Amino acid sequence: MLDNLANLHKQCFPHKPWTAADFADLKKSGCEIIASQNGFIVYRQTLDEAELITIGVAPDARRGGIAAAMLGIMEGELKKNGVKSIFLEVAQDNTPARNLYKQNGFTEIGVRPKYYDGVDAIMMRKDI
Ligand SMILES: CC(C)(COP(=O)(O)OP(=O)(O)OC[C@H]1O[C@@H](n2cnc3c(N)ncnc32)[C@H](O)[C@@H]1OP(=O)(O)O)[C@@H](O)C(=O)NCCC(=O)NCCS
Numbered sequence: 001m002l003d004n005l006a007n008l009h010k011q012c013f014p015h016k017p018w019t020a021a022d023f024a025d026l027k028k029s030g031c032e033i034i035a036s037q038n039g040f041i042v043y044r045q046t047l048d049e050a051e052l053i054t055i056g057v058a059p060d061a062r063r064g065g066i067a068a069a070m071l072g073i074m075e076g077e078l079k080k081n082g083v084k085s086i087f088l089e090v091a092q093d094n095t096p097a098r099n100l101y102k103q104n105g106f107t108e109i110g111v112r113p114k115y116y117d118g119v120d121a122i123m124m125r126k127d128i
Contacts, residue, residue, distance in 0.1 A: 001035065002020035002021075002023045002024055003020050004035070004037070005018075005020065005023045005033065005035055005040055006018060006019050006020045006022070006023060008035075008038070008039070008040055008056060008058055009023075009040070009054075009056060011056075011058050011059055012056030012057065012058070012059075013054075013056065026042060026053070029044075030044055030045075031043065031044045031053060032044065032045070032074075032077070034070055034073055034074060034077075036066070036070075038057055038058045038061035038066055039055075039056060039057040039058065039061065039066045039067060039070055040054075040055070040056055040070075041054070041055045041067075041070040041071070041073075041074055042054045042055070043074055043078075043086075045078060045081055045083055048082055048083055048084045048085070049083065049084065049085050049086075049087065050074075050078050050083045050085070050086045050087070051086070051087050051088065052071075052074070052086055052087070052088040055067055055070060055071070055097075055100075062096075067100050068100065068103070068104055071100075071104050072104075074086075075126075075128055078128065079128055083128060084127060084128065085125055085126065085127050085128070086106075086125065086126045086128060087123065087124070087125050088101065088106065088123075088124050088125075089112065089115070089121040089122065089123055089124070090121065090122050090124065091115075091116045091119045091120075091121060091122075092111075092119055092120040092121070092122055093119055098122065101124050101126075104126070105126045106124040106125065106126045107124060107125060107126070108122055108123070108124055109123050109124060109125045110122075110123040111123065
């Protein structure tokens with residue numbers, strides 16, 4: 001499973017691929033991972049808040065609703081655990097991801113200037 005995750009991550013983030021060991025460390029540090037053959041989502045709960053750490057779908061499986069479905073599964077799990085708000089950060093120039101989050105109920109709450117190699121990070125939140 002961890003090798004499949006590393007392979008998927010490399011397809012989604014070719015400039016900053018995470019290894020199977022990176023995913024193992026994330027799990028050890030308390031992150032939850034939901035994954036299928038074509039997609040993954042990583043998040044972490046702290047009390048009644050959660051952070052979406054990353055999400056990715058294999059390029060040839062995109063625009064089929066996989067990311068939206070994974071967000072829905074994550075939200076259902078977090079609701080069961082008493083979470084009230086989900087936070088995330090997304091690069092200002094990542095239009096697919098910004099549209100995904102907006103379409104799934106996240107709103108912009110702030111900006112971290114030049115956070116990703118000179119590109120602003122948009123901070124988003126969804127109350128559930
Ligand atoms: C962002 C990403 C996870 C979306 O995955 P996906 O499975 O294709 O997304 P979905 O099919 O569930 O799309 C849901 C909505 O997101 C938006 N969206 C997704 N891809 C888009 C694109 N290429 N251009 C514009 N909007 C897009 C649309 O609003 C879409 O709804 P629609 O299809 O009804 O128009 C995928 O493009 C990806 O893995 N990108 C690389 C990794 C990445 O940038 N992750 C986010 C880091 S913050």
